[in-house]
């Protein structure tokens with residue numbers, strides 16, 4: 344189950360990364376040309392045909408179309424495919440290094456900003472003289488540069504859902520593991536206490552509390568050895584069996600466990 348979940352998250356991270364990669368290629372192409380990256384949908388740089396939803400699926404669209412524009416048949420630069428694939432792996436890497444954390448989100452966002460800035464500078468060097476002249480003439484008219492592009496919106500929504508859900512999953516997972524540890528600690532305390540009781544005086548069943556610290560949180564465990572029933576008491580075989588109870592507070596709830604028939608040797 345955990346392996347399946349991990350594979351699913353890694354796949355999601357790859358998709359998110361490739362969506363970012365798709366946005367990166369759009370942003371780094373358009374920003375140096377002072378083109379709008381908000382309202383204008385992706386288009387083929389050659390025939391200027393607007394791309395449909397199916398043409399915008401990162402990595403897959405490129406493979407399905409065989410690296411060619413569906414409308415004019417012109418070769419699509421391998422740059423798009425590489426940016427999408429590489430960023431898919433980069434985001435998987437972020438997940439593997441930082442896990443399900445806010446840190447992962449922050450690192451990915453800083454990476455995205457740096458990538459777009461450096462990418463835009465590099466891409467501006469590749470512009471033809473005509474394009475540069477065009478930008479000079481139009482730069483005063485068109486300076487909008489928002490970031491709400493379809494790819495980015497989808498990636499951001501997926502990313503946020505993933506990080507938030509992961510924090511919830513992690514919390515539950517931690518809660519379960521802390522509870523399991525407390526259970527185990529409480530049980531071993533109980534066994535020790537019962538052993539002491541049985542070894543000294545059976546009627547003097549004690550109850551005591553002690554602090555247990557797990558991950559910096561302190562929990563109070565109360566061990567009660569209660570004589571719920573006398574069973575199989577036999578001086579002959581020197582073994583006593585009693586019922587015992589252990590309780591502790593966890594997240595405002597009292598967790599109680601009855602442990603039946605604990606055996607101890609009479610010394």
Ligand SMILES: [Zn+2]
Pocket residue numbers: 387388389390391392412413414415416417
């Ligand atoms: Zn085309």
